[in-house]
Amino acid sequence: MGSEGERTRNSGGSTPPARRVSGPLSRRVLEGAILAAAAGTILVEWAGYAAHVARLSYALVVPLLAGVLAILPRPAGAPALPAPGPRDRRIATAGLFAAAFLLALGSLAAVFSLAIAAVPAGILALAVAWGGTARLRERGWAALLLWGMVPVPTPLLDLVNPPLSEATGRLAALLARPFDPAAGWAGAELAFRGWTLRVAEACSGSSTLLVYSVLAIFLAGLLRPGPWLAAGLFLAVVPLTLVVNGTRIAATALLLDRFGPAAAEGVAHEVLGQGLVVAGAGILALALALASRRGRSA
Amino acid sequence: MRGLAWLALLLAGALSFAVDRGLLGRAVPPDLERLPVELGPLRRTAVIPVEAAVLGDLPPERFLFTTVRDEGNREGRLYVAWFARGRRWSGRPHSAEFCFAAEGWREVEAHRLLGADGRGRWSRRFERDGSAIRIVHWFETPGRAVAGGWFARLRHRLTGGGGAGLRQDEASIYWEFPAEAAPRESDLLAASEALAAALHRLWGE
Numbered sequence: 001m002g003s004e005g006e007r008t009r010n011s012g013g014s015t016p017p018a019r020r021v022s023g024p025l026s027r028r029v030l031e032g033a034i035l036a037a038a039a040g041t042i043l044v045e046w047a048g049y050a051a052h053v054a055r056l057s058y059a060l061v062v063p064l065l066a067g068v069l070a071i072l073p074r075p076a077g078a079p080a081l082p083a084p085g086p087r088d089r090r091i092a093t094a095g096l097f098a099a100a101f102l103l104a105l106g107s108l109a110a111v112f113s114l115a116i117a118a119v120p121a122g123i124l125a126l127a128v129a130w131g132g133t134a135r136l137r138e139r140g141w142a143a144l145l146l147w148g149m150v151p152v153p154t155p156l157l158d159l160v161n162p163p164l165s166e167a168t169g170r171l172a173a174l175l176a177r178p179f180d181p182a183a184g185w186a187g188a189e190l191a192f193r194g195w196t197l198r199v200a201e202a203c204s205g206s207s208t209l210l211v212y213s214v215l216a217i218f219l220a221g222l223l224r225p226g227p228w229l230a231a232g233l234f235l236a237v238v239p240l241t242l243v244v245n246g247t248r249i250a251a252t253a254l255l256l257d258r259f260g261p262a263a264a265e266g267v268a269h270e271v272l273g274q275g276l277v278v279a280g281a282g283i284l285a286l287a288l289a290l291a292s293r294r295g296r297s298a
Numbered sequence: 299m300r301g302l303a304w305l306a307l308l309l310a311g312a313l314s315f316a317v318d319r320g321l322l323g324r325a326v327p328p329d330l331e332r333l334p335v336e337l338g339p340l341r342r343t344a345v346i347p348v349e350a351a352v353l354g355d356l357p358p359e360r361f362l363f364t365t366v367r368d369e370g371n372r373e374g375r376l377y378v379a380w381f382a383r384g385r386r387w388s389g390r391p392h393s394a395e396f397c398f399a400a401e402g403w404r405e406v407e408a409h410r411l412l413g414a415d416g417r418g419r420w421s422r423r424f425e426r427d428g429s430a431i432r433i434v435h436w437f438e439t440p441g442r443a444v445a446g447g448w449f450a451r452l453r454h455r456l457t458g459g460g461g462a463g464l465r466q467d468e469a470s471i472y473w474e475f476p477a478e479a480a481p482r483e484s485d486l487l488a489a490s491e492a493l494a495a496a497l498h499r500l501w502g503e
Contacts, residue, residue: 038311187402
């Protein structure tokens with residue numbers, strides 16, 4: 001349908017200017033409205049669920065970040081993109097069928113991640129219909145980021161969480177040893193100066209990893225590093241997660257020992273945790289910006 | 299073809315709406331206190347009080363946490379959690395083994411038990427600080443008391459259960475015993491089947 005708009009635009013002066021705009025635009029509005037209506041129920045559920053569950057709250061900003069990447073100006077001197085063709089229309093149609101299938105199957109089987117995956121699938125289908133696959137490829141980071149609104153299926157997270165928690169705990173114990181040579185990690189507990197700090201999964205598991213993964217995709221789309229730098233960025237996410245979470249746990253243990261249990265829970269604990277996560281995000285962004293600049297100047 | 303795709307999307311949206319609103323099968327909150335005291339070879343004894351904070355940010359709408367004993371007077375615990383809207387793959391409910399892992403228990407052995415009803419349940423041994431426990435756990439869903447894999451369950455969900463198949467509520471259940479003083483697994487399976495049958499009765503099936 002978008003391709004029809006392009007054809008109209010390319011057809012020269014025989015088409016009245018008003019029709020050139022309103023025809024495709026109204027059709028796009030209609031298509032967007034149908035997608036919104038079809039996905040409305042699952043979107044409302046997604047928004048409520050993500051807002052309620054701390055480890056998923058990052059997902060709420062993902063569509064906005066993807067939108068930012070989608071509307072970034074094209075690089076100077078970039079070649080003109082072809083108008084959507086028949087192949088693009090076929091791909092868009094397949095994408096719409098895929099979105100319908102995901103929504104229906106996810107709803108019937110009560111698998112939330114499948115149902116909500118219909119939303120990025122539908123949006124990308126529309127993007128192909130309106131702008132073609134060439135434009136979608138050009139906005140690849142935005143397209144990839146959009147999938148970040150889908151909660152990672154817990155069967156996958158459950159594979160990642162135990163080793164991640166174990167590695168985080170061991171690092172926290174290592175960081176705490178200058179203050180207590182006997183500091184140690186067992187199960188989900190840090191032993192420190194006679195205290196036992198039971199660590200919630202939120203402080204040692206995959207939540208931070210997901211936040212940094214989304215951030216890494218956004219930064220890659222924003223700063224457009226080369227493939228090697230982008231690969232380095234994604235590889236850096238895991239150690240950064242370990243360092244941030246390990247520092248968070250070790251710092252909490254120090255505060256617990258210095259100020260008592262109140263310092264290890266509630267607002268003080270939240271401020272410490274969120275502050276460290278934000279600091280880690282800043283480090284990631286700064287490192288990429290510096291590396292990108294060096295790469296351009298070299 | 300594109301028109302057909304849009305139609306399919308709209309139909310899927312309508313289905314999503316109908317499922318969400320319970321138009322294809324409304325959730326039935328079970329009165330878990332009415333579960334029988336005798337559950338096969340096990341017997342419910344005393345309710346264990348639970349602080350709300352312990353249940354996390356995805357708490358069940360209803361739950362029962364109780365001690366149980368077998369004929370040899372071995373004591374364990376039973377947890378039944380009912381969720382009005384299951385969101386599988388999204389942590390609600392999540393499998394019981396992850397609750398124990400998050401509490402610092404380390405899984406050292408796991409195997410699947412096959413009951414007389416043809417359904418599989420997990421039996422796992424965990425260890426922590428020199429103690430060991432055995433848990434048997436599974437999910438129970440209305441209209442889905444069938445054997446078989448994912449596809450068989452989906453088919454039953456669509457066609458069986460007298461309309462209960464499309465309900466979105468779900469229960470997560472586990473038995474927990476000290477590993478060295480646990481009932482035989484055949485007894486735990488029999489108790490699990492008795493409990494599942496009682497739960498389906500509470501669900502009006």
